[in-house]
Amino acid sequence: MSQTAPSDRTGPAPVSSTATASAAELDCDVVIIGAGISGMYQLHRLRGLGLKVVVLEAGTGVGGTWYWNRYPGARFDSESYSYAYSFDQELLDAWDWSEHFAAQPETLRYLNFVADKLDLRRDIRFSARVASAQYDDDTRSWAVTLESGDRYRARFMVTAIGPLSSPTMPRIPGIEEFTGEYFHTGLWPKEPVSFEGKRVAVIGTGATGVQTIQEVAKTAKTLTVFQRRPNWCAPLHNARITAEEQPALKARYPEIFQRCRETFACFLHTPDPRSALEVSDEEREAFWEQRYSEPGFGIWQGNFRDVMIDRTANRMLSDFVAKKIRQRVSDPAVADLLIPKDHGFGTRRVPLETKYYEVYNQPNVRLVDALSTPIERITPTGLETGEEAFEFDMIIYATGFDAITGSFDRIDFRGEGGQSLKERWAGGPKTFLGVMVEGFPNMFMLVGPHTALGNIPRSIEYNVDWVTGLMAHMRDKDITYAATTARAVADWTETVRQAGEGLLSNEVDSWMTGVNRNAGKTERILARYSGSAVAYRERCDAVARAGYREIKLA
Structure with missing residues (x-):
């Protein structure tokens, strides 16, 4: 069973794996990890800000979930027309869904259609599986290293790796x-x-x-x-x-x-x-x-x-x-x-x-x-x-995924002072709005732990627009550093905890409570935000309206 995509050297070239970057020598403004629904839209929005962006994708094509999950019978459980991108009327008018709940082949064709219409592939490097990402305190930048050894350096890093993208095999001998x-x-x-x-x-x-x-x-x-x-x-x-x-x-x-x-x-x-x-x-x-x-x-x-x-x-x-x-x-x-x-x-x-x-x-x-x-x-x-x-x-x-945090665990993320994200999240994820992590400046997560899930593309579009708004603010103010604070993380974690109080689903072992025995995870954690998407957006909008004062900017 092959689990490795064939070599594909299309897309932007990396800097030398031995390069030592200064702030003026960055390969690009933003590295996005993943070319699924969220990575594609984030690329489109950041282009609109005039930023230079590189997307690193492990597969040989776009689509994320709908690229990898080709199993027989795979299809939407949300209505097709509620799942499509909403940001572009021309895209909406040009695409006809054939079924109320589209099957995987049609969904993948749709995402390739979007990639073609928006000319996204020229900024995507395929067969580029990320092994590690290290924050450089001196240059306020990220060095993202591929399994091949190639390295990209960028001011900002956006993770578009999805909550269900780390498959797990059962622990059965033989x-x-x-x-x-x-x-x-x-x-x-x-x-x-x-x-x-x-x-x-x-x-x-x-x-x-x-x-x-x-x-x-x-x-x-x-x-x-x-x-x-x-x-x-x-x-x-x-x-x-x-x-x-x-x-x-x-x-x-x-x-x-x-x-x-x-x-x-x-x-x-x-x-x-x-x-x-x-x-x-x-x-x-x-x-x-x-x-x-x-x-x-x-x-x-x-x-x-x-x-x-x-x-x-x-x-x-x-x-x-x-x-x-x-x-x-x-x-x-x-x-x-x-x-x-x-x-x-x-x-x-x-x-x-x-x-x-x-x-x-x-x-x-x-x-x-x-x-x-x-x-x-x-x-x-x-x-x-x-x-x-x-x-x-x-x-x-059909043994599922190491959900929520599993896709982060596969990459060695290192923040300020070389601290490990996996170690920081050992007792469960702690975030600000599900988008930022204390000690990991200039890193933004799309549909990360503690964001509003539900109908995923709708959550994706909001997350991307919010991150884009923050980056536009930083560009306009010539700001190169964005970090969340311990207080902001503690407050949001408490909000997430309160939102889950009384829910019967949080008393059950499932991927939604962080349990996956195949991945060796047997204890429930505060894995997801269980409140309403409306309340989530109101909280995030309030941060933006206040000029992002809850975020440390410099």
Whole structure:
């Protein structure tokens, strides 16, 4: 399984890896790490300030998440038209989404279309995986070093590396011994992969596992799913967008993006103001039937206001969805295995599915409970549990990502005085607005820990615009140093803590609470901002309106 992109020397040239930079000898104004949705937009905005920018991308093309995650069934769980860039009307008018929830190939085509329209590639170096980044106290600059040894020096560094971009393999003995085909969903090859007539194993039933299982089951000779912890899933209800629907949809773009600005998590859905406990049994059941039958995240993001904070309300919702699973799965024992017992509906991110549960009614599909009978080792021809030996032609690892901080841990970030970011965050991340870290001047994070997540591109655009505004202020004032303070970080960390109080999701082990056993992370941390995106933007806007006085500028 290849995980390394081929060599590609296109893009801007580096300075010599042995160069010693002074402030006047910088290679560029800004280095951006990553050419996904956030890195592409940040490049576009900084060009508009007249800054010289270099983007370093590990892959051979743009797209980030949608470049790497080519696994079968990968697609949006946000509506396509709420996910697109909103900043350019010409881009909006020129692109037609074919489905309400676009598949990965279409999304990657869209991002390449944007890169072409904005001529972004001339400032991107591909096959450029960053190994380390060191802040130079004397020159107020960053030296960003690639695995190749090449080095770029810049006044500012922007991380556009994403919260879910560090795939993790399970800690199972013998992984390297398997002689068949094997893949991780987050490192899927560009070449087509056929399941036709093959004995396939899928390990993991998170979001990527659910989407993959639906597709593999269509053609595999046999599909064996190894599930440790089931997830609550809800129907996607996807549909094509017809040519007749396109004009009306495009006319609604201002309304769509305004709606995203107003909702709690930037989705088209927002919580119902009623309590699940204040309506009659009949009203509650009818409401949930309606939500379950609608496209998208309505059942999660548009539910009664108290289902994510009140245990009784959440248990009632979980019972409703459990009933749906039992109705859809023929074998009661299999249905029971697919119903989570360790967390309530919506307290972990909800995978959206298309006939996922019906897959387990197929004679070629088997579900194995890897919690009661754990996988003990991978063998050259398959794998073994404590009770049975299996033979496979292919193993697919849908084992997720070292989320939130994992993408930062892969790079050796060193701030003032050579301090390590990984060590600073050993007990969990601490940030100012999710954008800055104490002791790491001139470093800005896009969609970093403690920013508003939700519908990611909407959060990305806001983060990029805020960082661009700060850089414009610094350019206009001839400022070369921006650092957050211990007080600002402590205040924001406390805001993040308070925003998560009472949320049932923060009582559950998941990537949203920083737990990933494959990455050796077993303790929950304050991994994310759980408040509303509206409140997050108000706080960030207040910092800008006050002339960035909360940031140390020099």
